[in-house]
Amino acid sequence: MTRPQHFGWFLARGFGPQGWGYPSLDWDYDWTRPEIYQEAARTLEQAGFDLVIIEDAPSLGSPDTIDLRVRHAFGGPKHDPLLLAPYLFQATRHLGVVPTVNPAAYLPYTAARQFSTLQHLSGHRLGLNVVTDTGSARHFSAAAQLGHDAAYDRAEEWLSGIRSLWRSWGDGALVGDRETDVFADGSKLSTVRHRGEHYSFDGPLNAVPFTDGEPAIVSPGGSGRGLGFAGANSDVQLALAPLDEASVRAYRAKIHDAAIAAGRSADDLKILFAIQPVITASVEEADRIVAASAHPDDAALVQIARKQSSDLETDLTALDLERPLDVSIFGEHVSRGSIQRLIGDRGEDAPLRVHLTALARAGRIADRSGFVGTADEFADLIEELGEWGNDGVLLWGDFHPVTLHRTLDELVPVLRRRGILRRDHVDGGLQANLRAF
DSSP: OOOOOEEEEEETTOSSOTTTTSGGGGGOOOTTSSHHHHHHHHHHHHHTOOEEEEOOOSOOOOTTTHHHHHTTSSSOOOOOHHHHHHHHHHHOSSOEEEEEEOGGGSOHHHHHHHHHHHHHHTTSOBEEEEOOOOTTGGGTOSSOOOOHHHHHHHHHHHHHHHHHHHTOBOTTOEEEETTTTEEEOGGGBOOOEEEOSSOEEEOOOSSOOOSSOOOEEEEOOOSHHHHHHHHHHOSEEEEOOOOSHHHHHHHHHHHHHHHHHTTOOGGGSEEEEEEOOEEESSHHHHHHHHHHTSSOOHHHHHHHHHHHHHHHTSOGGGSOTTSBOOGGGSOTTSOHHHHHHHHTTSOTTSBHHHHHHHHHOOOBTTTTSSSEEEHHHHHHHHHHHHHTTOOEEEEEEOOOHHHHHHHHTTHHHHHHHTTOSOSOOOSSHHHHHHHOO
16 A cells, blocks of 8 residues: 655755756846745645755865855855745745754754744744764864764764753743743753763753754764764654665664664654656656766766765866776765765776766666656655655755756646645644654
């Protein structure tokens, strides 16, 4: 029997120039204004999506790579997604909004108070995509940059501290008795005195407790340490893995094992695999797109190299396409997952041209070689994932209305007719909708 799955949208460009580099830019939306994001948020809510995750990178990178990131708007500019969230809440009633936050950028007490405020203002629809980007550290303090695992250690201390502040109002602390004129009972508030390796602060928090759950914690990261963080702390894991049965089951087992090791249940979090489909009107159109991608010219490879250069903060366009890629050129702060996505299973000895060509080539959904296909073919894939126990998927793209409608117009009716995509949200905020099935 077909089982419903959770759907989210990963706003891959973040709060940045939506539509840049595409003809749809001539719709003349202003990406610095809220209207384009509000229109997209209403579309996702109407479509039955649970949440939108807004990517972010607070840094433009090292001085040597800034031009790589801004020239084609791949890595910047980006405005603060936390400040965009209230506009999306105002435009919707049920959609969860999940801005990306970096523990290096927010002191725990300030973070706990701001996030608590947004959780109440939104009707308990806030989520937090916690990232451990260490390359941005120099913008926030003079402290030495942390390594990969140490940054996760700091994130765990940060999140644990924030949760202790959220929970500093004990049961019965909020009284609200108009007859006795007692608003709160201060004896039931915890002082919270945190003295850790990275943070020191005191409580209690000057914000009232939640009625429908804390903000949902989302995390990316495919390293062992990243998966461990997700298992111990997250409500949603943004997953990147090959979508074959063995890989999906193995990935889910790692997350579930980490959750159980942390004293949680496997049911305490949802694992959503990120997919960027190209939905076509016909099988013939899908075949044409795949055939056209089989032999990319150098101009197409350069465009892909530019995007990868931004993500990896390393100028791939300056390298010889015919020589093997030396992974030592990437800084310690560069995500191992990003490097692995560039190299794939081709090995480090393969020439750069081979890696870029592989990224340029599209594949068909029908034979599971890629993500180009009709709405029905994509629905077949989602049903198959459901048979393997999958919780849901994150579709991937910018927030331009053309992007959303090109992806969703034919897909949503097919998914709903098959019982995969919800028609109605439940009351109670983001956590309630994540727990609905």
